[in-house]
Amino acid sequence: MRGKRFWADPYQTELATRVSRVEGARVWLLDTVFYAFSGGQESDSGTIAGRPVRLAEKQGLDIVYTLDADHGLAAGDAATVAIDWPRRYRLMRLHFAAELVLEVICRRFPEAEKIGAHIAEDKARIDFALPEAITPQLAAIAAEAQRWVDADLSIVSAFSDPAAERRYWELPGFARVPCGGTHLRRSGEVGRIALKRRNVGKGKERVEIHLQP
Numbered sequence: 001m002r003g004k005r006f007w008a009d010p011y012q013t014e015l016a017t018r019v020s021r022v023e024g025a026r027v028w029l030l031d032t033v034f035y036a037f038s039g040g041q042e043s044d045s046g047t048i049a050g051r052p053v054r055l056a057e058k059q060g061l062d063i064v065y066t067l068d069a070d071h072g073l074a075a076g077d078a079a080t081v082a083i084d085w086p087r088r089y090r091l092m093r094l095h096f097a098a099e100l101v102l103e104v105i106c107r108r109f110p111e112a113e114k115i116g117a118h119i120a121e122d123k124a125r126i127d128f129a130l131p132e133a134i135t136p137q138l139a140a141i142a143a144e145a146q147r148w149v150d151a152d153l154s155i156v157s158a159f160s161d162p163a164a165e166r167r168y169w170e171l172p173g174f175a176r177v178p179c180g181g182t183h184l185r186r187s188g189e190v191g192r193i194a195l196k197r198r199n200v201g202k203g204k205e206r207v208e209i210h211l212q213p
Contacts, residue, residue, distance in 0.1 A: 003031040010182035040117035046083035098124035100145040124209040142195045152188030
């Protein structure tokens with residue numbers, strides 16, 4: 001794969017490219033705007049040459065897409081990749097909100113160990129190994145994360161190691177964090193957030209992040 005355009009421009013929703021390889025229902029592309037599940041962020045939804053993508057998976061530094069078995073595509077075929085933009089944008093907003101909350105929690109609870117995360121279209125969650133309940137500080141955590149959102153700062157997103165495709169995001173004055181997801185241009189795009197705490201077992205805390213209307 002020559003180019004993952006979702007990094008160069010995560011706001012691009014459509015791309016004319018070519019099929020590079022086909023194995024049954026599985027298809028590889030020369031270039032793509034279609035993000036595959038990684039780092040807890042769910043895959044995009046969308047189509048390749050008008051065929052719905054059923055599954056998008058990372059395969060080393062490549063991405064393989066599973067279509068219906070009768071897709072009819074062959075290596076060398078021209079194909080337009082299109083994503084569901086409203087879904088992508090909500091994932092981007094929730095992803096960055098979750099990253100902000102994660103950084104705030106780790107600063108307030110240095111002993112907290114992240115043990116899981118999931119970014120879906122309706123909400124995001126972060127799981128921690130933590131011996132104490134996070135509830136007494138939840139409102140303060142939400143307020144601090146919201147301040148960084150409301151500051152509407154420019155978000156830098158770039159490679160730290162291009163050959164290995166390692167990337168990061170950076171919010172000036174706040175943090176620089178390794179992350180290969182799709183990121184907003186500005187923190188203010190997140191909007192209003194709300195946090196909920198879930199108890200998922202002894203010594204474990206789950207914080208859910210929601211976008212408010």
